[in-house]
Amino acid sequence: MTCDALDEAWLLRHPLPAIEHGADKNGRGRVLVVGGAEFVPGALRLTGEAALRAGAGKLQLATVQSSALSLGVLVPEAAMIALPADKNGEIAPEAAEMLVTRMANCDTLVLGPGMSTSVSTQAFIENMLARLDFPVCLILDAAALVALRKLDQSRLHGKNVILTPHHGEMAALSGLSIEAVEADPASVAIEMAARWNAVILLKGGRSHLASPEGECLAYTGGCVGLGTGGSGDVLAGLVGGLAARGASPLTAAAWGVWIHGPAGTILAKKVGQIGFLARELLPLIPSIIDEQVATTSTR
Template sequence: MKKIGLDVVKVSRIDKLKNNQKFIDKIFDSEEVKYLEKKRFNSETVAGFFACKEAVAKAVGTGIGKTSWKNIKIRHDENGAPYGILNNSESEIIYVNLSITHEKEYALAVALIEENINFNLKNPPIFISKRKEESHKGTYGKVSIIGGSFGMSGSIYLASTASLRMGSGLVYSVVPSSIAEILSIKFEEVIVESIASQKPYFDNNADEILKKIEKSDAIALGPGLGWDESRETLVKKVIQRVKKPVVLDADGLNCISDKPDVLKKGEDIVITPHPGEMSRLTKKTISEILKNPKEIATDFAKKYNVVVVLKKSNTVVVNPKGDYYINKTGNPGMATAGSGDVLTGIIVSLIGQGYGSFDASKLGVFIHGLAGDMAANKYGQESLIAKDIIEFMPEAIKKCKN
């Protein structure tokens, strides 16, 4: 169901009011005032903003009163098109499509609210940097994602696709030869690097893998990898010898759970455990971890000099200094196979683009959860699958631009 509101304002009415500071302070927030100042408080522009706020309040069905002027914020996207943000409560935000036009002495605004675009949202922990005019695919990072095994090609497919969708210039899927052909058929933009193996998974291929990833700016290790003694050796070798930031996930974490001290030998590592994986790493019970997630994540981050992304309903991100971020986006529908692989792809992409590991992790979990919220509004939590999160990543990313 969609809701529409329309309002018409006589520009001459606003022309008389715009020089009254009390009027300005009552109607517009600081961001709106900055925009209007750039427009020299042009009467038509001020009238357009005023009409937008009235139109949004009418679309909601309350009118101005129950909905206050400053709960309705007018913003502009990267193309200069207006949109509205309606703060219904402390945590709920509704995005509103807006159109403004002027006819002689009148300003007219139309507000369209699509009820499925309605989700809990806080400001992102950091905003996405604007891209440079003079840039090329190398400007936005080369990322290698190592993993996959026969029967588990989907994990690395999701991680690689999410990384590309997050903005990486080049993404390489480094996989055992048993699944290279499958992925070459599935992928269009991702480059598949096949590692020869007689087994349906990696088998003592550390040297070849390290050669393949030499030119990469960031590495993800673990999605769909599988877990046995030979792969434990492989993971530990890569961590110790690679001189690039590493995001360690899934079976990559399981492969070091017996000897997490290897993390201290890495250069710049992010780990993304769910409570079960964190339990294996810390030897604490899942109930202990769920009871004290921030404290346990902080202790681990400090002890092993890593960024910890402890995945749960409110994911906790902690750096080795003890700085932390608790994410508020996301929903229970994201408890589905492949969701964590998508997050890994997002975080490693941001690191490859030049964000620090802590910032990349904070922004990554926010975008991941926000895209999941948008997907749940379209498909429902019960029907949500991991690729739905990727589908809504572009919309989530747009909301994280300043």
């Protein structure tokens, strides 16, 4: 299966929504990020800051109570929501009820960063999706992706949904082996996009994006250093911030990949091919967006 190249020509045909001069923070979109655990208390910092760096106007972070205060100090631009935890330090299933109003008042919900796969996580994800009132754009990442396998696929049909698996998560979601995913990632992405009626961003050394309508894009940029802990959390927040600004799911995912890759390339030249940190990607995001928007708008 072949895909079209994700390149500047594609971006030119699919620009980011313009932000009007004088637009306030509400006009730039509201992002709610839900995830994290006592084991990885800082994951949401990466996702949340990436959403703001991508241009979202307002940010709320919801995580386990033991981590909420320190995370709020680390990201003072965000409103914090402290949630109950289960005995393993993961968000408790009943926490979903506390987020109903928050979900209804956001433009984009990023669900899953920093969460581990468990029975409790499965129940929490199910409770969240049962209470989610679309047309919020929903981005499912990490453990939230694995939880989908046991859910009715029709529950997401007709919605604005983006799934961001790496090959291992795609194997768990699809029921295929990792070897099968690696053998033909484009076909797997297209099949899963149709099955879930969602945009699939299948991450890897060569990333593949697929839409429910069958469009497929391949991105070959980036660098080996992006294969580091937290890099995917940054990408999920980056896509979420672009979606909150009004980009369609496929446009948000494509621009997110395009921005994430060059950020890694810059750090590879400045720091080294490997060894740079995911959090070092964050300050580079705004200037890369500005440069790319300027490039595509003048063609």
